[in-house]
Amino acid sequence: MTPTTLLFLSAADIRQALTMSAAIAAVTDAFIRLSAGGALAPPRLHLALPPRDRTVLVMPAWLTGTDTLSVKVIALYGDNPSRSLPLAHALVVVLDAETGRPRAVMDGAALTALRTGAASGAATARLARPEADTAAVIGAGRQARTQLEAVCVVRSIRRATVFDPNGDAAAAFATEMSAALSIPVAPARSADEAVAAAGIVCTATPSATPVFDDDAIRPGTHINAVGAYTPDRREIPGATVARARLVVDSRAACLEEAGDLLLPLGERLIGPPDTWAELGEIAAGHRPGRQSPDEITLFKSVGLAVQDAAAAAAALHAAEALGLGARVEL
Numbered sequence: 001m002t003p004t005t006l007l008f009l010s011a012a013d014i015r016q017a018l019t020m021s022a023a024i025a026a027v028t029d030a031f032i033r034l035s036a037g038g039a040l041a042p043p044r045l046h047l048a049l050p051p052r053d054r055t056v057l058v059m060p061a062w063l064t065g066t067d068t069l070s071v072k073v074i075a076l077y078g079d080n081p082s083r084s085l086p087l088a089h090a091l092v093v094v095l096d097a098e099t100g101r102p103r104a105v106m107d108g109a110a111l112t113a114l115r116t117g118a119a120s121g122a123a124t125a126r127l128a129r130p131e132a133d134t135a136a137v138i139g140a141g142r143q144a145r146t147q148l149e150a151v152c153v154v155r156s157i158r159r160a161t162v163f164d165p166n167g168d169a170a171a172a173f174a175t176e177m178s179a180a181l182s183i184p185v186a187p188a189r190s191a192d193e194a195v196a197a198a199g200i201v202c203t204a205t206p207s208a209t210p211v212f213d214d215d216a217i218r219p220g221t222h223i224n225a226v227g228a229y230t231p232d233r234r235e236i237p238g239a240t241v242a243r244a245r246l247v248v249d250s251r252a253a254c255l256e257e258a259g260d261l262l263l264p265l266g267e268r269l270i271g272p273p274d275t276w277a278e279l280g281e282i283a284a285g286h287r288p289g290r291q292s293p294d295e296i297t298l299f300k301s302v303g304l305a306v307q308d309a310a311a312a313a314a315a316l317h318a319a320e321a322l323g324l325g326a327r328v329e330l
């Protein structure tokens with residue numbers, strides 16, 4: 001029997017193999033397949049580790065008919081940033097769909113940031129006003145970086161602002177992202193100041209309570225809300241959710257996990273889940289995207305295993321073609 005080898009892809013390999021626009025294409029396809037019933041993806045397993053804010057998620061998925069499937073293990077430790085450690089550590093294992101043979105192991109934190117940004121890119125492409133040219137990012141962490149990067153792929157952004165209560169984090173974000181994206185990125189004095197000046201807003205924080213005031217959001221704004229993923233946490237004010245066209249990554253997952261929608265639903269501020277469109281339905285042309293220049297649109301993402309499966313497959317195939325990564329014999 002020939003020995004089994006698998007490919008190990010580091011964070012740098014993943015970013016070299018997969019551009020943000022390729023990630024947006026892969027993730028858009030995954031959303032379309034998911035909404036059309038073309039994916040196997042059971043609810044993710046939450047292993048909560050009390051008494052601290054620590055959770056390990058196990059996320060398997062197969063986009064049916066494709067040649068690989070993936071399982072991600074991601075540890076989200078809320079107390080890590082205060083110890084100067086990353087909030088999330090993760091690995092993705094990619095298996096051959098036909099034989100179950102392991103084909104790759106890759107850094108899951110980099111893949112997660114890429115596919116989470118890509119989801120917001122896919123949503124922004126369909127929901128933001130075409131002429132939107134200003135962006136605000138609330139939170140200056142790992143996800144915030146790929147949120148802004150993805151928005152800049154799908155819209156001609158001229159300037160951006162960032163707000164984070166950690167002023168050093170906001171300043172570092174502004175310097176790094178100005179250079180990376182060749183646009184001015186400036187720290188704002190408050191979240192309200194940032195969102196009031198923006199046509200596109202991304203929230204990417206671990207906050208349990210709304211990160212801006214509803215009054216600050218202008219008509220016509222598109223919001224990507226990716227931070228909160230438990231039923232008791234929300235980043236977006238209920239009043240903003242109530243006046244927005246609601247689009248989700250998955251109705252089923254949001255009904256389990258999205259406090260941003262479940263809390264306003266319990267407060268009778270918003271309509272039932274069948275009024276929330278899935279991004280895959282919009283991308284397939286089955287439901288409308290933005291309907292008027294003045295409406296507020298809100299994309300709520302809790303994060304799905306199918307995004308990991310699609311991004312991991314795209315990264316693996318590109319890395320194989322480019323000769324990236326390290327081969328390991330099992």
Ligand SMILES: NC(=O)c1ccc[n+]([C@@H]2O[C@H](COP(=O)([O-])OP(=O)(O)OC[C@H]3O[C@@H](n4cnc5c(N)ncnc54)[C@H](O)[C@@H]3O)[C@@H](O)[C@H]2O)c1
Pocket residue numbers: 076081086087088112113116138139140141142143144163164165166169191204205206207210211225226227228229301302303304
């Ligand atoms: N939807 C998804 O698919 C998805 C994927 C990955 C992570 N997440 C979630 O996104 C959130 C951010 O993750 P990350 O990896 O960027 O974390 P991170 O620790 O790298 O960054 C979070 C940043 O948010 C800032 N922050 C905290 N409260 C804030 C507030 N009220 N206003 C503004 N900024 C605030 C922190 O100071 C920090 O700089 C987490 O809750 C994580 O679970 C979601």
